[in-house]
Amino acid sequence: MKKLVLLASAIPTFAFAAPDRTVELRDAALKDDVAWDITEGLTTEVGQRMPGTEAEARARDWSVKKLKALGFKNVRVEPFDMPVWVRGEEKAEITLPYPQPLILAALGNSGATPASGLEADVVHFATFEDLKAAPDSAVKGKIVFVSHAMKPTQDGSSYGQYGQARFTGPNVAAKKGAAAIVIRSIGTDSHRNPHTGSTNFEAGVTAIPAAALANPDADNLERIFARTKTVRLKLTLTPRNIGVRQSGNVVAEVPGTDPEAGIVLIGGHLDSWDLGTGAIDDASGVAITAAAAKRIMDAGKPRRTIRLVWFGAEEVGVLGGKAYFERHKADNHAVAAESDFGADRIWRFEVKLPEGAKPVADRLAAALAPLGITRGKGEAGGGADVGPIIRGGVSAIDLNQDGTHYFDLHHTPDDTLDKVDPEALRQNVAAWTAMLSIVANAPENISTARP
């Protein structure tokens, strides 16, 4: 009799789902080699993957081959067109008062100097706010130098504030009539590796030469300004806009058993800045998400289809994310998640899920706790590439990587494979595997968009 009772009480569970293999899959993922294999492969066999260039096209070819070999279904490239900016020569020197070279890198969308260079007096602003407040007369015809230094934060939140000097500083300086602008790199290291990244000029504003100095070079210029206000720089920056070229998103799927349950959209971005080899930004992100999806695929069909997207041209304005949104906004997305904050360990998760899916978040908390991951108090935001989809109303899960050292490397020549810790990478794969196991198989409705 006892046996029969037990059997009866077990039935409701079996009616919902197959036995939960989350713990088993999570722990097996701590021995993962697939994510390393992808990160190592992309950085070695392709290297830098500048958006819209032939290098990014080679990366798409590489990716299609790799994702097919891993057993994913519906592997394809979804192309889109984009305007392409490429780096040219870049040199800088202090000509007065203490002649010496400086190391810098042009910002994406920077204008060019004449090929023979541009020499002008420098005006120093300690912060971006000071530049904004300055009268045009203080800036006109000069090279602007903004020197404030970013400090690291675990959640990367300082990027938004300090990043303004890069995001909009050149536009502000151009509108005030500056000849050019150099900013202290938006980064937290102290190496001679400048941090590039996109800047944007408003329609009608002519792009001026805009570059980031390596932090030790910005230190030096600040020390010189502490001695004298008469400082001259000569800049030679010859980037070019080479017109419209093709980029694309690489898409692969793990088909689910229940099309009505919606798609679990995951991924990272395939492109990288040209200075490094894009190891932590974002070969590791595409690698982590693919490795985790493969583990779910190899364990048997999940309830929901997992759609893995390796986005193109993220670095120059989230162009892949926008193209994906335009093409797929009508698809039945249940939830989206993205890995694009390096390769260090995940320390926190946050969700944006409908009320009825509270047990899903609880199961996530239980499955992620042994990996050292706690539940955050905020609402998941997704990330740059899945942002348009999430802002369209789709649920989101964030697995937050530790960003304390991320901005030491971000957008620098130093973003190379040796910076990836294989053990931290495995912790990421284990967390993503556990998350996908729970989310892709959840019997509950997890869709915010379609309750």
Added chain:
Amino acid sequence: MKKLVLLASAIPTFAFAAPDRTVELRDAALKDDVAWDITEGLTTEVGQRMPGTEAEARARDWSVKKLKALGFKNVRVEPFDMPVWVRGEEKAEITLPYPQPLILAALGNSGATPASGLEADVVHFATFEDLKAAPDSAVKGKIVFVSHAMKPTQDGSSYGQYGQARFTGPNVAAKKGAAAIVIRSIGTDSHRNPHTGSTNFEAGVTAIPAAALANPDADNLERIFARTKTVRLKLTLTPRNIGVRQSGNVVAEVPGTDPEAGIVLIGGHLDSWDLGTGAIDDASGVAITAAAAKRIMDAGKPRRTIRLVWFGAEEVGVLGGKAYFERHKADNHAVAAESDFGADRIWRFEVKLPEGAKPVADRLAAALAPLGITRGKGEAGGGADVGPIIRGGVSAIDLNQDGTHYFDLHHTPDDTLDKVDPEALRQNVAAWTAMLSIVANAPENISTARP
């Protein structure tokens, strides 16, 4: 009665020397700002100080002014002529099998490629010994790649062994008919900052293009060789020999009371490689020795004259050290010591002193112990610039700096002021002050050359 006995027993000490102020001077030096001021000034107001160039000449002008302002006597430049090599353009790319740029720096005395570059197959040697053992046929017409990786040691002893790939690797490759050579940087970091340094070709051997890859780039090339033996590189290196120019040693003195007691020769080198600003190599060395000498000077005339030399053109063959030796070998040098191993704390001292000067070494041990400095078992060797004088028979004292991180920065763009720890710099000044206080005032004969 008791008082009288004590007084009598103290007399012999007073007969030898003035009251010993070593401890007082040492401890005051732990608050030194002079060494930082010099290090900061040279790296900010001059920057790189490539031997034989106008930048090194500006550094000499700066130094004369600074040393006079600090109160030193007999401040002068002792010029000498030298052949000058300067860096040109430097670019490298893998053309097969995986096209991508690499970061490298030409080695001093490197030959040049055509302005349009040189493309050739690459032959990989895991060690310098493998290159030496290879038949000419394996090397002829190819670009040699030597990939062994240096590991850090506290005493820097690994430099001699691993450095062979740079010191003589290009000569060996040239004699076997190689088109060019790229070596893994002789360095212990993992940043995209290549380590330059001199190489030498035998008389009659034509200099081939020779460069050091940043460590992450050497890693990448090694990973590619693990996949295929067919690798091609394109190198563009356009360094030039610009003929004979002038360099010089900057000399300053603290005159002593007893010319017969011999000169205490100390210093470091004023020149630096062109990639960084020569903060740890060797602005800190000239700064430490000057700051310590000034403390002795300000405390009253020492017994022995202290001669401070900021040598020129050390990096390209110890030319300043050799010129000093030729000019001053007949001078009455009692002892020599040099600071040219960075700016980290001193952990050990060693001496080469005559038998009768054992009490001097014991007093050094006692005075340095509170700074965390122990007595080593070896014999002091001096350093590159004072090497010729010491090999001529002069006594030597080594104050060994911790070199564990020295080769992270050595000869790279990353040798900048931010890498200098002001507290470690002060510990250096305190150790040098204590050493000079004891050695310059020792009543014993300390001269090995003139017993």
